[in-house]
Amino acid sequence: xxxxxxxxxxxPHPVTGVTNSKLGIWLFIASEIMLFGALFSSYIIxxxxxxxxxxxxxxxxxxxxxxxxxxxxxxxxxxxxxxxALMTNRFDRFRLYMGLTILLGLGFMVVKGFxxxxxxxxxxxxWTNNFYGIYFTLTGLHGLHVLGGILVNLYFLLTGSKLWKAxxxxxxxxxxxxxxxxxxxxxxxxxLFPSIYLL
Amino acid sequence: MSHAAEDIKKHVRTYIAVxxxxxxxxxVTVGVSYLHLTMPIAVTVALVIATIKSSLVAAYFMHLISExxxxxxxxxxxxxxxxxxxxxxxxxxxxxxxxxxxx
Numbered sequence: 001x002x003x004x005x006x007x008x009x010x011x012p013h014p015v016t017g018v019t020n021s022k023l024g025i026w027l028f029i030a031s032e033i034m035l036f037g038a039l040f041s042s043y044i045i046x047x048x049x050x051x052x053x054x055x056x057x058x059x060x061x062x063x064x065x066x067x068x069x070x071x072x073x074x075x076x077x078x079x080x081x082x083x084x085a086l087m088t089n090r091f092d093r094f095r096l097y098m099g100l101t102i103l104l105g106l107g108f109m110v111v112k113g114f115x116x117x118x119x120x121x122x123x124x125x126x127w128t129n130n131f132y133g134i135y136f137t138l139t140g141l142h143g144l145h146v147l148g149g150i151l152v153n154l155y156f157l158l159t160g161s162k163l164w165k166a167x168x169x170x171x172x173x174x175x176x177x178x179x180x181x182x183x184x185x186x187x188x189x190x191x192l193f194p195s196i197y198l199l
Numbered sequence: 200m201s202h203a204a205e206d207i208k209k210h211v212r213t214y215i216a217v218x219x220x221x222x223x224x225x226x227v228t229v230g231v232s233y234l235h236l237t238m239p240i241a242v243t244v245a246l247v248i249a250t251i252k253s254s255l256v257a258a259y260f261m262h263l264i265s266e267x268x269x270x271x272x273x274x275x276x277x278x279x280x281x282x283x284x285x286x287x288x289x290x291x292x293x294x295x296x297x298x299x300x301x302x
Contacts, residue, residue, distance in 0.1 A: 018267050026273055026274070030273055030277040033278070037280075037284045040285060044285065048288060070225060076256060079260075081214065084207050088204045088207050179261075180261055183260045186260075187253045190252045193249075194232075195249075198241075198245055199238075199245055
């Protein structure tokens with residue numbers, strides 16, 4: 001049985017100038033922009049059409065969401081530092097920063113858990129009204145993205161050393177791709193936070 | 200590795216600076232929200248700050264500032280479609296627009 005070789009994942013493709021993995025992750029992010037864009041568009045239409053729409057800060061916990069914003073921003077820095085560590089051949093530092101990124105991601109999920117349980121306790125559910133419908137849909141889908149990122153990062157943290165020894169360029173490329181996704185999830189939150197909580 | 204160690208050290212300093220800017224802008228956007236400005240102004244301020252923050256993340260953390268033209272083309276195309284989708288409200292029932300944003 002012949003082994004299938006995927007070309008241009010550790011060197012740039014001569015036509016595109018980037019690795020196929022990088023092109024792939026950017027196309028995925030492009031589709032994600034449209035996914036979240038559709039939900040933001042729905043949010044605007046629902047809100048503009050409803051005179052009784054509450055302002056986010058009157059019903060949601062702004063300090064807790066601010067804390068989560070800071071956590072996510074910090075995790076983006078540790079993520080990019082983990083990639084930078086690989087570029088300077090410091091696998092130990094990669095592990096440190098990747099571990100921190102995962103912990104910060106988990107921290108975000110814990111804070112989100114507190115926020116949701118508080119809402120459920122007060123009987124605010126996605127089906128309560130359009131406000132909570134869009135609130136839970138947007139923050140819930142974003143939370144699932146954070147969870148997905150944590151799992152991918154955990155996989156690279158736990159199994160990375162083998163590929164790092166065999167093909168460091170390919171491994172650094174994978175971490176860069178995982179980082180691009182993680183920064184995108186941070187970017188979505190940067191818009192979600194003011195539009196849901198502060199306005 | 201295409202990046203020299205010295206280059207990466209310079210990058211790291213940039214990452215720290217971007218982090219400080221992002222944290223500062225977060226404080227500003229939350230602070231402004233406590234002023235309870237009128238809706239159009241509040242929306243404008245919040246979106247301008249969010250756009251600056253996301254541009255910093257995209258340019259430096261996602262390396263778009265030194266990325267290939269192909270990636271830029273993909274993103275410009277996507278952003279045009281994204282903007283069209285956000286502006287879809289203008290193509291909907293006239294009554295929705297005339298009611299405006301209620302605070």
